[in-house]
Amino acid sequence: MTDIEGIGGWVLRRALMTPSRTAVVFGERCWTYAELASRVRRLAVRLREEGVRAGDRVAYLGANHPAFVETMFAAQLLGAIFVPLNFRLAAPEIDYMLRNSGSDVLVYGRGSAEVVRELESRPGLVIAVEEPEPGERDYEAFLAEGEDEPVQAPVRGEDIALILYTSGTTGKPKGAMLSHANLVWNTYNLLVGVDVTSEERTLISAPLFHVAALDQCLLPTLLKGACAVITPRWRVEEVFELIERRGITLLFGVTTMFADLAASPRWADADLSSLRIVMSGGAAIPESLIRTYQRRGLVFCQGYGMTETAPGATFLEASESARKVGSAGVPTMFTEVRVVGADGADVAPGEPGEVLIKGPNVSPGYWNDPEATAASRTGDGWFRSGDLGKLDEEGHLYVVDRVKDMFISGGENVYPAEVESAIFTHPAVAEVAVVGVPDDKWGEVGCAHVVPREDAALTLDELREHLQPRLAGYKIPARLEIREELPKTGSGKIQKSHLHPADES
Structure with a gap:
């Protein structure tokens, strides 16, 4: 090039x-x-x-x-x-x-x-x-x-513009490389799916170290010569104020952010007339929340992707959001998406399989990690998302589960292996397995299932105090289950699918 x-x-x-x-x-x-x-x-x-x-x-x-x-x-x-x-x-x-x-x-x-x-x-x-x-x-x-x-x-075009760190399943973060061409093509994909104009006033309250806020909001806004209204953090009252005072037209967030807005006493009477585009990412928006926004005359544009795809892989345009509630949309204009079985062949519509992605927006790999780069690709060059999805008869993608153990808490990816590694440093811990469990506010939170060492005891407060200097707050488990043993396969592998909080067992 x-x-x-x-x-x-x-x-x-x-x-x-x-x-x-x-x-x-x-x-x-x-x-x-x-x-x-x-x-x-x-x-x-x-x-x-x-x-x-x-x-x-x-x-x-x-x-x-x-x-x-x-x-x-x-x-x-x-x-x-x-x-x-x-x-x-x-x-x-x-x-x-x-x-x-x-x-x-x-x-x-x-x-x-x-x-x-x-x-x-x-x-x-x-x-x-x-x-x-x-x-x-x-x-x-x-x-x-x-x-x-x-x-x-x-x-x-192939020169690297960004390194964005994403937690790895081995406990160490991986630096996903995004080239200048990746960013250009992702912006093209976004602008095809969303009618961003030079008159846009985009509120950027989601963290810019995230690929969505950076690549789906900031870069398209500046490319169009529009205005980026930047705030250090998401504050519900400030968001309402900025929408009214600054005439915000484009708003991006994750489920917890939009749920906080809808739960505010100001929601029913706030002047939201300037908003043209509401985009979501990080996790699927619950249907009930989508309906809440639709009743205010607002429609979500939703998508699916990840850091390694810069991030747009699929997109659900606003016109389809009511008819295809729960869908992550169809492949973006310059991206291909497949859903395959264990044999690598495409599965039939409605059948679950791993989501594969190919296109000029897909990362060339991980910084200084050729093994992880190779493992993330199929033999013919498709990126392996590690997510389970299914396509309907019209080609709309529905993400139904995760191949990996990763869960999403408040829009943040949490990889249990990293959390487990930190928990193991506590002297009272003999065995541990961390899983995501449903939470009304954050979508999911971590639950640590711990087998203590002999004659040792551990409380949730003690565990959280131990982890605070070692992990970001959103990675620290919100729940602790003390167990005599963890369920394992015959080969000794922990069966996380058999782990449930005590009140859900």
């Missing part, structure tokens, strides 16, 4: 086309495309002066902030690889990702200062968005030192 501008050039192009349009809103501050492009160029120049070159990794740790956007585009202008990190993770988890990615630069927000202090491995250049500590650089001062001059390294 010939050299292209890559994702980093998108803001610069928009600044040429629509310099005075508002690109980003954060609190009471607004940046036009011309202002955003200038800041991105200045930051890129400074990073280049500090030695950042094509292929180097630049990490960001923190809640949603314009600095996230600027750091990403500045890194990509240089041909460097942007590594957004989950600010909900504990210091040992962030340490691993920084080491694994070999990040040369870390930019972090105020809320992540304590985690950064606890890091054992720090990149050579650490930049604090606010309140830098000794040895760190202040973000605004660092950026201001840069000249506003042309700086853009040519990149190829």
Whole structure:
């Protein structure tokens, strides 16, 4: 593939086309495309002066902030690889990702200062968005030192633009690589399925380290020259206020976020007239919640995908949402999806099988992990999702189960092997198995089934206290079941399908 501008050039192009349009809103501050492009160029120049070159990794740790956007585009202008990190993770988890990615630069927000202090491995250049500590650089001062001059390294479509870490079933996170071409084609897929316009005012409250908020919301919005209204976190009252005051037209969230809105006393009377597009991801929206939004004249656009597919694999357009409630839609325009049995052959409509995906939006693999990359592909190049699904007669996909043990809590993927590994470090634990169980608020939460060591005892509070410095909060089990033994197969493998909380047995 010939050299292209890559994702980093998108803001610069928009600044040429629509310099005075508002690109980003954060609190009471607004940046036009011309202002955003200038800041991105200045930051890129400074990073280049500090030695950042094509292929180097630049990490960001923190809640949603314009600095996230600027750091990403500045890194990509240089041909460097942007590594957004989950600010909900504990210091040992962030340490691993920084080491694994070999990040040369870390930019972090105020809320992540304590985690950064606890890091054992720090990149050579650490930049604090606010309140830098000794040895760190202040973000605004660092950026201001840069000249506003042309700086853009040519990149190829297959060059890596992002490394997004997703927890692995072996307990260690894997860095899914997304190329510039992956991001371009995913944006095309999204824009075919959703009528995003240059007049959009997109509320981005879901975390930008997630592929959905970043690739399905931010990038399409900025490509169209529309406005991204960024908030550090999801707060129900603030969302209602922003919809009314900022005239939000596009809203993205996961089930728990939309359930919180609908449960608010403001729901019945709030002015939601500006909303044109409501998109969901992370887990299927329950039919009852879909109906609740339909009664307010709002219709969900739902999709299915994952980090490795950048993320759109299938999409259910708004016009089909009532007729196909519960479906994840049909394959996106430039993506292929199959459902296959154990023999690799396509199953009949209505029959469950593993979901396979192929297309220019599919990740080339995992960073420095050729074994995991090979295991994620079939012999003829299809990506193995690890999810069980079925297709109806019209080609609509329904995700019915997971091949892997992963469960989704509040839109976050939780892999039990990682949680079990951390629980095993408690001296009272002899055996453990973690499974997801239904929860009214979060969709699913973790339940730890523990066999204690002889003469040892363990309470849920003790377990949670032990795990807090080791795992992100959403990964810590909400329930604990003490057992004399765990159900096992003849070969000694734990049978998780036989595990149920005591009150469900």
